[in-house]
Amino acid sequence: MMEGLHNWNSRLVSCCILCLFLAIQATYAQGQEGFLSIQCCADLNVTEPYTNISWTTDANWYPDHRNCQDITPSDTEYDKARVFGSHLGSKWCYNLTTSKDQDYLIRGTFLSGSLPGTLFNVLIGVTPVGLVNSSDDTEVEGVFKATNDYTDFCLSKEKGDPYISKLELRPSNPDYLKRETSSILKLIDRVDVGNTGSEIRYPHDPYDRIWKPEPKPDQTDDLRTLSHTNITVSNGSMILPPIQVLQTARTHPERLEFLRNDLDTGYYEYDLYLYFLEHNDSVQAGQRVFDIYVNDEKRQELDILADGSRYSVVVLNFTAHRLLNLTMIKTSNGYQFGPICSAYEILQVHPWVQGTVQAEVDVVMDVRDELLKANQNNKVLRSWSGDPCLPRPWHGLSCNSSSGFSVITQLNMSNNIFTDTIPAFPSSSTLTSVNGLCGSQGSSGSAQGIVIGTIAGGSVLVMVAVGIYFLFFYKKKMAKGKFSAKGLPMAKNAVYSIPSMDEIVLKSISIRAFTLENIETATQQYKTLIGEGGFGSVYRGTLTDGQDVAVKVRSATSTQGTREFDNELNLLSTIQHENLVPLLGYCCENDQQILVYPYMSNGSLQDRLYGEAAKRKTLDWPTRLSIALGAARGLTYLHTFSGRSVIHRDVKSSNILLDHSMCAKVADFGFSKYAPQEGDSGASLEVRGTAGYLDPEYYSTQHLSAKSDVFSFGVVLLELISGREPLNIHRPRNEWSLVEWAKPYIRNSRIDEIVDPGIKGGYHAEAMWRIVEVALVCIEPFSAYRPCMSDIVRELEDALIIENNASEYMKSIDSFGGSNRFSIERPIVIPPTPTPTEPSPIISQPAPPQPR
Numbered sequence: 001m002m003e004g005l006h007n008w009n010s011r012l013v014s015c016c017i018l019c020l021f022l023a024i025q026a027t028y029a030q031g032q033e034g035f036l037s038i039q040c041c042a043d044l045n046v047t048e049p050y051t052n053i054s055w056t057t058d059a060n061w062y063p064d065h066r067n068c069q070d071i072t073p074s075d076t077e078y079d080k081a082r083v084f085g086s087h088l089g090s091k092w093c094y095n096l097t098t099s100k101d102q103d104y105l106i107r108g109t110f111l112s113g114s115l116p117g118t119l120f121n122v123l124i125g126v127t128p129v130g131l132v133n134s135s136d137d138t139e140v141e142g143v144f145k146a147t148n149d150y151t152d153f154c155l156s157k158e159k160g161d162p163y164i165s166k167l168e169l170r171p172s173n174p175d176y177l178k179r180e181t182s183s184i185l186k187l188i189d190r191v192d193v194g195n196t197g198s199e200i201r202y203p204h205d206p207y208d209r210i211w212k213p214e215p216k217p218d219q220t221d222d223l224r225t226l227s228h229t230n231i232t233v234s235n236g237s238m239i240l241p242p243i244q245v246l247q248t249a250r251t252h253p254e255r256l257e258f259l260r261n262d263l264d265t266g267y268y269e270y271d272l273y274l275y276f277l278e279h280n281d282s283v284q285a286g287q288r289v290f291d292i293y294v295n296d297e298k299r300q301e302l303d304i305l306a307d308g309s310r311y312s313v314v315v316l317n318f319t320a321h322r323l324l325n326l327t328m329i330k331t332s333n334g335y336q337f338g339p340i341c342s343a344y345e346i347l348q349v350h351p352w353v354q355g356t357v358q359a360e361v362d363v364v365m366d367v368r369d370e371l372l373k374a375n376q377n378n379k380v381l382r383s384w385s386g387d388p389c390l391p392r393p394w395h396g397l398s399c400n401s402s403s404g405f406s407v408i409t410q411l412n413m414s415n416n417i418f419t420d421t422i423p424a425f426p427s428s429s430t431l432t433s434v435n436g437l438c439g440s441q442g443s444s445g446s447a448q449g450i451v452i453g454t455i456a457g458g459s460v461l462v463m464v465a466v467g468i469y470f471l472f473f474y475k476k477k478m479a480k481g482k483f484s485a486k487g488l489p490m491a492k493n494a495v496y497s498i499p500s501m502d503e504i505v506l507k508s509i510s511i512r513a514f515t516l517e518n519i520e521t522a523t524q525q526y527k528t529l530i531g532e533g534g535f536g537s538v539y540r541g542t543l544t545d546g547q548d549v550a551v552k553v554r555s556a557t558s559t560q561g562t563r564e565f566d567n568e569l570n571l572l573s574t575i576q577h578e579n580l581v582p583l584l585g586y587c588c589e590n591d592q593q594i595l596v597y598p599y600m601s602n603g604s605l606q607d608r609l610y611g612e613a614a615k616r617k618t619l620d621w622p623t624r625l626s627i628a629l630g631a632a633r634g635l636t637y638l639h640t641f642s643g644r645s646v647i648h649r650d651v652k653s654s655n656i657l658l659d660h661s662m663c664a665k666v667a668d669f670g671f672s673k674y675a676p677q678e679g680d681s682g683a684s685l686e687v688r689g690t691a692g693y694l695d696p697e698y699y700s701t702q703h704l705s706a707k708s709d710v711f712s713f714g715v716v717l718l719e720l721i722s723g724r725e726p727l728n729i730h731r732p733r734n735e736w737s738l739v740e741w742a743k744p745y746i747r748n749s750r751i752d753e754i755v756d757p758g759i760k761g762g763y764h765a766e767a768m769w770r771i772v773e774v775a776l777v778c779i780e781p782f783s784a785y786r787p788c789m790s791d792i793v794r795e796l797e798d799a800l801i802i803e804n805n806a807s808e809y810m811k812s813i814d815s816f817g818g819s820n821r822f823s824i825e826r827p828i829v830i831p832p833t834p835t836p837t838e839p840s841p842i843i844s845q846p847a848p849p850q851p852r
């Protein structure tokens with residue numbers, strides 16, 4: 001490396017310097033605490049005899065031995081390499097446990113043997129630190145500060161298959177990373193000046209830095225070796241090479257010159273660490289003073305002994321393109337001795353590259369782990385290692401880094417990336433148990449995708465909608481001619497969501513108590529009335545933090561007690577579900593009972609179905625389905641709420657609100673018993689509810705149960721199917737009640753005649769039938785015949801799967817003149833039922849439009 005470049009007048013000096021009274025003060029950790037030493041592809045864990053380093057295999061990361069190669073010819077003590085040969089991935093990582101904020105040295109050894117022309121990048125975290133070219137055996141070493149409880153060491157493919165033989169992780173001396181901006185220091189060289197023997201490392205160096213002897217020391221150099229090893233280093237916090245390294249040095253009466261022409265091209269920044277120990281015990285301060293030049297620039301004048309210690313470290317930074325000329329020259333002839341140097345290190349500075357936003361990484365890792373549980377051998381999933389976005393996104397993932405940090409925008413699991421094994425969602429998956437349909441609009445357009453979306457408000461929600469597999473099964477079943485959606489692998493196409501860290505944090509925030517003044521400010525003195533509901537009037541407002549809210553003010557005539565209201569508040573503040581409108585806060589000042597909810601920008605389902613909004617844009621069938629499913633999940637949660645089943649009592653389309661992403665949220669639960677009724681006497685036995693939705697059994701027996709909500713939900717389903725109001729006395733007499741009107745058509749399988757004309761041609765018959773059947777059992781006059789909400793959720797999920805996915809297949813059938821997707825024959829079974837009548841619409845007039 002430096003051959004022929006040493007240029008000085010040389011004089012061999014006898015090198016015994018006696019009587020140095022030096023003692024090492026720096027305390028070194030003994031043993032291999034924090035060491036991780038991996039021999040890739042090894043069969044056994046071994047302990048190296050000389051260094052005593054314990055090597056483990058890499059089976060915890062890559063158990064497979066098929067990609068192991070023996071390195072031939074081999075002149076190294078370890079002669080295997082793991083070769084990452086797969087057309088799928090572009091990056092392979094070792095995920096190493098680290099302690100956050102601790103400094104580490106990491107070293108990869110790449111033995112190429114006879115591997116053909118290969119080129120790959122080595123990354124620490126996501127920061128690239130160097131290319132490995134298979135024309136040479138190489139080591140890549142860096143010092144970095146861990147930013148997490150694990151750090152990835154990755155190989156990123158450029159040409160051919162990346163490979164690795166050894167990987168070592170060591171806690172590092174923290175004094176290396178003293179830069180202002182976080183960086184990785186990549187080792188270029190670490191030279192034990194004056195050493196003509198073998199390299200020095202652990203156990204001599206507790207940090208296991210490897211100090212290399214000078215490759216070809218000039219015979220004419222002044223080599224110095226100390227015979228005594230007691231060295232006092234007055235400042236223990238300084239970087240200190242092992243004593244064996246300091247024991248050798250080179251000196252010269254005039255100048256020492258270290259020249260290199262093998263640094264990287266391109267103007268990299270470097271840190272240069274220079275280590276000096278005064279070897280001549282008789283030398284006093286002021287006798288050996290020399291200047292240090294880097295690339296012809298004088299950087300420092302050094303008198304090793306000036307601060308009273310025999311040992312000095314000098315750290316310099318420089319920027320260089322290929323060449324380094326490090327020269328030490330005696331400052332003037334006035335000084336007795338020339339320069340002396342014991343060791344130096346050249347470290348290339350790589351600014352630390354920020355990985356993908358941690359909350360997103362955590363979520364996508366969970367998704368990956370869940371998928372992997374049931375798809376152990378899926379090659380695509382196996383190729384998902386390291387950072388999901390950098391330097392290149394995982395196969396099937398899309399990322400956006402335009403704002404300076406990377407976020408995941410989409411996860412696309414279309415079948416063409418799963419050429420070998422198509423993955424299935426494990427049925428035990430925690431993903432399947434998570435509720436929520438928000439954002440499903442995005443996925444309904446592209447059924448074959450996992451869509452990861454960021455929901456506004458800072459909370460990140462991951463939406464997972466996997467379509468591929470369903471299609472696969474569906475085809476098989478259709479081919480066998482016994483299609484039954486019941487047997488479909490559920491969970492394959494449902495929309496999943498897992499809340500991110502952010503969301504969990506949001507959820508733990510409890511409801512706020514507002515002052516009357518807050519409320520008045522927010523609503524600008526109740527300026528905008530947006531509804532008149534059972535509870536009272538509803539006003540739009542904006543909180544000081546900018547959040548839009550709906551403020552419900554209870555009418556002054558109400559008689560319900562404040563204490564009961566308080567108890568209810570306490571309970572309701574713990575009811576939180578994605579498909580329920582959350583209670584943000586309340587105000588109880590001056591006997592006022594005021595509730596504050598987030599404002600739902602897309603209004604109510606009622607508006608969307610036949611209000612003003614419907615005139616602008618018809619709600620399509622898949623969206624109707626996902627709204628129904630969302631609302632059903634919200635109600636299921638209420639009915640099964642721990643400790644007490646909460647019955648809504650007023651399920652209706654105007655109480656199903658839609659947020660900005662058309663996610664359905666059930667409103668007005670919990671307080672419905674506070675709703676004043678006409679002629680309210682405060683009696684709690686009074687039947688409550690809204691005409692058209694009212695459970696006839698509850699109406700006649702006054703016995704309330706969760707099944708009353710089920711009845712009302714059935715009416716909502718009929719509204720979704722038909723686009724008609726539950727009660728409309730402006731229609732012909734036999735059409736006043738939606739339920740009574742629809743039933744005969746359903747019984748006679750004449751669905752087409754009740755389906756909303758606005759969605760004709762836009763639905764899949766099978767999915768429609770399922771909803772119709774669910775609606776029909778929900779409106780069973782006898783509550784015992786009605787299903788419970790969780791059964792309904794399952795049915796709706798099935799229907800959504802069919803709608804989202806089967807359509808792809810049906811289209812292909814259609815295209816070669818096959819069946820008409822809207823006319824699948826399907827007999828329906830109606831349980832024999834007596835027929836008590838709906839409460840007559842004449843008894844109770846339609847309620848005024850309900851607010852949110």
Ligand SMILES: *[C@@H]1O[C@H](CO)[C@@H](O)[C@H](O)[C@H]1NC(C)=O
Binds near residue numbers: 021023228230
């Ligand atoms: C080196 O240090 C040890 C203990 O610090 C001391 O006992 C020993 O005498 C020292 N050796 C010399 C040559 O000073």
Ligand SMILES: *[C@@H]1O[C@H](CO)[C@@H](O)[C@H](O)[C@H]1NC(C)=O
Binds near residue numbers: 052203
């Ligand atoms: C090697 O390590 C083992 C345990 O890790 C220890 O017991 C032994 O003393 C060490 N040997 C040497 C020479 O350091």
Ligand SMILES: *[C@@H]1O[C@H](CO)[C@@H](O)[C@H](O)[C@H]1NC(C)=O
Binds near residue numbers: 043044056060
């Ligand atoms: C090797 O060591 C690792 C880590 O200490 C351990 O997980 C693994 O089981 C060991 N393997 C063998 C073959 O002993």
Ligand SMILES: *[C@@H]1O[C@H](CO)[C@@H](O)[C@H](O)[C@H]1NC(C)=O
Binds near residue numbers: 119133134
């Ligand atoms: C790898 O090294 C060889 C030999 O030094 C050189 O010929 C080749 O161009 C290098 N490959 C790349 C891609 O830099």
Ligand SMILES: *[C@@H]1O[C@H](CO)[C@@H](O)[C@H](O)[C@H]1NC(C)=O
Binds near residue numbers: 234235237238307
């Ligand atoms: C020891 O090192 C610290 C930090 O490098 C420095 O601030 C301090 O002055 C040094 N003390 C001595 C005695 O050199």
Ligand SMILES: *[C@@H]1O[C@H](CO)[C@@H](O)[C@H](O)[C@H]1NC(C)=O
Binds near residue numbers: 015017281284
């Ligand atoms: C050490 O320094 C003394 C004077 O301080 C000098 O006489 C002696 O020659 C030096 N020894 C070597 C080996 O340079």
Ligand SMILES: *[C@@H]1O[C@H](CO)[C@@H](O)[C@H](O)[C@H]1NC(C)=O
Binds near residue numbers: 293296327
């Ligand atoms: C190295 O730098 C020194 C000091 O600037 C200079 O005298 C010398 O000529 C340089 N050597 C080479 C080979 O450029």
Ligand SMILES: *[C@@H]1O[C@H](CO)[C@@H](O)[C@H](O)[C@H]1NC(C)=O
Binds near residue numbers: 179270317319
């Ligand atoms: C040395 O480091 C400082 C601070 O990081 C920086 O401002 C300066 O540009 C660097 N000098 C060189 C020659 O790179």
Ligand SMILES: *[C@@H]1O[C@H](CO)[C@@H](O)[C@H](O)[C@H]1NC(C)=O
Binds near residue numbers: 096385
């Ligand atoms: C690395 O391991 C940690 C726990 O040891 C885990 O939390 C993290 O997700 C893993 N990262 C990758 C990239 O596998």
Ligand SMILES: *[C@@H]1O[C@H](CO)[C@@H](O)[C@H](O)[C@H]1NC(C)=O
Binds near residue numbers: 400401402403409
């Ligand atoms: C990436 O995000 C920015 C906003 O952060 C947006 O403007 C840009 O269009 C996005 N790019 C892509 C390709 O989605």
Ligand SMILES: *[C@@H]1O[C@H](CO)[C@@H](O)[C@H](O)[C@H]1NC(C)=O
Binds near residue numbers: 417
């Ligand atoms: C998913 O990826 C496939 C190819 O990998 C592509 O054809 C399809 O358009 C992508 N879908 C989406 C929604 O990005």
